[in-house]
Amino acid sequence: MKHSVSLLLAASLLAAQAQDAPQTNLPRVTLSAGMHQIDAQVALTPDQRSIGLMFRKEMPQHEGMLFAFEQPSTQCFWMKNTILPLTAAFVADDGTIVNLADMKPQTTDSHCSTKPVRYVLEMNQGWFAKKGIKAGFKLGGTPFAGR
Template sequence: MWRAILVLAGLLLAMPVSATEACREDIVHIRTEISELSFEIELAASPQDRSRGLMFRESLPLQAGMLFVFERPQRVAFWMKNTLIPLDMIFVDSSGTVTRIHANAVPHDETPIAGGDGVFAVLEINGGLADHYGIMAGSEMRHPVFSQGPAVWPC
């Protein structure tokens, strides 16, 4: 039942992206084959912020997430230790291209979730939303962190 409510709320609350909307530090835009949407995000750019991530949070607003940004593209792996809510992990290269999705990561699971090589950023959102919105490998992300480019969807 709660899953149906989450999907319905997502349809009603999805924030469409305006072509003229400026890039902001607290918003990430995603362009898929079928839609453009945005999420309000917290930026996790320091090692301390990345290590804490979304641990210990009991909920995450529907159109919210956390964008983990690394100093340079690299091999990364995440886990769900001390994370209380299921999450989709969207792995992105330095151009803003989605390279991999890990859907519905299980709360408290300590199994490493590998993102592959060349990961520059990871967007974590509520579990199931990537599939719901059609976010997949090849989708494009726009945010100021990709401005060093070459960005596939520049600000």
């Protein structure tokens, strides 16, 4: 009995640590923004989307996270437990950026799409601005092909 209690305690401690760990093993997709390539992790499930980029201490400039939802709808994001300053691009099915939102780390401020979208691409804050990418710009890649 004592052994199973210590195993249970160890398992719950590991689970608690895992909740505070960044997810870095998600599938990846290459997206294009004009001549720029983006290596994006893809968050497909509700659990993957709810964790997102939480707990990440750094992210290379050419990397991001693409959140893919089942249906287009108004998507709202916040930055609780997210350390990195990010910009969210709310993206229509065809890859067109509907709107961009700079998001401040570790806040519960809500940042929403101005129209229903299926995709949200998070990049390091300033990435889109440095590349001159604004609302109306069309991203390329497999998720947006044929739409």
